[in-house]
Amino acid sequence: MRGDDRMAGIELRGVSRVFPGGGKVVDGLDLVVREAELLCLVGPSGSGKTTTLRVVAGLEEASSGSVWIDGRDVTKLPPRERNVAMVFQGLGLYEHLSVEENLAFGMKVRGQESGVRSQVEEIATQLGIKQFLARKPGELSGGEQQRVALGRALVRQPAALLLDEPLSSLDPPLRSELRRLLKEQSRRLKVTTVYVTHDQAEAMSLGERIAVIRAGKIEQVGTPEEIYDQPRNQFVAGFFGEGMNWGKGSGVREQESGDRSQETVLGVRPEDVVLRRGSENAKVITGTVKNVQWLGSYTIVEVELEQEQTENITWLSRACGRADFRLGERVSLEIAAGKEHWFDAASGERMSVRKT
Numbered sequence: 230m231r232g233d234d235r236m237a238g239i240e241l242r243g244v245s246r247v248f249p250g251g252g253k254v255v256d257g258l259d260l261v262v263r264e265a266e267l268l269c270l271v272g273p274s275g276s277g278k279t280t281t282l283r284v285v286a287g288l289e290e291a292s293s294g295s296v297w298i299d300g301r302d303v304t305k306l307p308p309r310e311r312n313v314a315m316v317f318q319g320l321g322l323y324e325h326l327s328v329e330e331n332l333a334f335g336m337k338v339r340g341q342e343s344g345v346r347s348q349v350e351e352i353a354t355q356l357g358i359k360q361f362l363a364r365k366p367g368e369l370s371g372g373e374q375q376r377v378a379l380g381r382a383l384v385r386q387p388a389a390l391l392l393d394e395p396l397s398s399l400d401p402p403l404r405s406e407l408r409r410l411l412k413e414q415s416r417r418l419k420v421t422t423v424y425v426t427h428d429q430a431e432a433m434s435l436g437e438r439i440a441v442i443r444a445g446k447i448e449q450v451g452t453p454e455e456i457y458d459q460p461r462n463q464f465v466a467g468f469f470g471e472g473m474n475w476g477k478g479s480g481v482r483e484q485e486s487g488d489r490s491q492e493t494v495l496g497v498r499p500e501d502v503v504l505r506r507g508s509e510n511a512k513v514i515t516g517t518v519k520n521v522q523w524l525g526s527y528t529i530v531e532v533e534l535e536q537e538q539t540e541n542i543t544w545l546s547r548a549c550g551r552a553d554f555r556l557g558e559r560v561s562l563e564i565a566a567g568k569e570h571w572f573d574a575a576s577g578e579r580m581s582v583r584k585t
Contacts, residue, residue, distance in 0.1 A: 237297065238264040238421025239285060239389055244294035245445075246280050254280045256445035257294070262389075264299075265419040267412065269436030271426050273468070277445035278425045282391050285423065286315050299388040299421075309339075314382035315391040318398065320374055322366040328353075328377050329362040335385045352384045355414060372403045379411065383418060390415075390422040396431070408435055429469045433457070441465050463494065463577040466570055471499045471529065473570070474544040492574035499547035501568035504530060504554065508561035518558045519543060528552035532560060 239262040246255040255277045262268045270278050283289040285296055287308035295304045303311045314335065322331050332349045353359040356376045366374050375395060382390055392411075396404045412435055415422050426432055432439050433453045441448040441456065441464075449461040460466035467473045476495040508515050520531035530546045544562060546552075554560065571580045 236264045236300070237261045238266065238299060239423065240297040241281070241285070242295045242297070244281070244284060244296060245292045246277075246284055246289055247292040254445055255284065258442075258445065258447060260440055260447055260450070262421055262423055263438075264421055267415045267422040267424060267435060267437050269424045269426060269432035269439045270442060271429060271432040271436075271439055271468075272442035272448075274427060276442045278427070278442055279393055280445075281442070282315070282393050282423060282425050285389070286313050286391055287311050288315075312388040313391055314385050314387040314389075315393065316378050316382050316395045318394045320366075320378040320395075322374060322377060322381075324366050326365070327362065328358060328364055328366065328369070331366065331377055332362075332380050332384050335381060339385070348384050348386075349380075352380045355417070356380050356383075356410065371399055372407065375399065375407060376410075379407075379414070383414060383420070386418070387420065390420050392422065392424045394426055397426075397428075404431070405434075411435065433469070441468065459579070460570065461579050463496065463572045466496050466572070466579075471547055472545060473498060474502060476542070477574075493580060494572045494574050494577075496570035496572060497544075497564050497568060498570075499529065499545040501565040502544060502546040503563040503565060504532070504546045504548070504552070504560045505563060506561075507559055514562040516544070516560060516562065518554050518556055518560060521552070521554055521556065523551055526550070530554050530560075532562065534562075 241258050241260045244255055244258045245253060247253045258281060270281065272278050280289055284291050285298070287303070287306060291304055295302055297303065298311055298313065323334065326334065329349055332353060333345050336345050336348070349362075350359060353362060356379065358373060358376045358380065361369060361373060366377060369377065378395065396407055399407065408431065424435055436453060438450060438452055439456050440450045443464055449456060449465050451459070456465060457469050460469065473496045476497070477492075514534060516532040516534040518530060519533045522529040526549070528548050528551055530548065530552055531543055532546065533543050546562065572578060573580050
């Protein structure tokens with residue numbers, strides 16, 4: 230099945246996890262991961278990402294609610310009966326076993342002896358580690374060990390694959406390579422996958438959809454484009470991208486029962502702020518260049534806005550390539566048409582407004 234017609238591969242229904250002492254780490258969480266989908270669960274440290282994953286795997290017990298995998302209620306089942314495979318940041322490879330034995334381990338302990346060799350060789354070939362089958366994990370690089378850990382999970386052909394920040398210890402170029410490989414394997418094998426990360430860029434590049442979690446609750450679920458372009462609230466808006474520029478304002482909220490004025494917060498992404506040299510127009514936002522960071526393919530310019538306009542706050546502008554602005558230079562800021570994000574000042578929720 231494809232798109233919204235796909236069945237639920239994993240479903241959490243009102244799941245909470247309360248630790249001894251009363252700490253609620255997951256709080257009434259509802260989440261559907263579609264069959265064969267790669268969903269990224271992203272949020273800051275302590276938001277409940279890993280605990281949620283461990284509840285799905287059966288390594289933590291749900292205090293309330295239910296967990297469904299592949300159409301079965303597995304809430305009371307032990308991990309070995311849930312048909313899931315999990316890869317942690319700590320890889321947990323067996324150092325005394327060869328790569329081939331590590332890959333085959335999960336199938337053999339479950340009595341799946343038939344076809345083990347061919348399945349191991351197929352996965353090893355796909356992951357580019359077939360030449361290492363006779364080696365021990367200690368003889369491999371970090372990236373190669375990561376491929377073995379992923380292969381050990383995939384070779385079992387689980388109903389669900391659960392990944393807890395497995396690439397966080399790797400260098401950026403290798404992380405990028407393995408993200409591409411993981412995405413390819415997920416599509417090829419059509420396994421329902423939940424990938425936990427605190428890295429919003431990783432979530433954007435990997436996820437077919439993204440679930441944003443904070444304090445044990447889901448803030449928004451959507452495609453990367455939906456999350457970035459239509460953030461549901463200020464938290465989601467600020468968590469993704471180079472950082473959101475914020476400003477105070479007032480607007481007219483559009484409602485079926487009639488419009489009403491209210492205090493709002495304006496959010497603008499750095500790439501939607503265009504800088505121009507100087508301005509004598511009193512209606513134009515102006516400021517002084519405070520910092521310039523050239524990062525090769527793009528430049529971040531930090532501008533300290535004039536006090537009477539914005540209470541002396543700082544905004545960022547992102548330009549492609551090298552932007553030739555000097556420290557202390559006076560500039561004007563123009564917001565790209567239609568790129569404003571408006572939020573209710575009290576609740577932080579996204580609004581549809583007409584600026585007043």
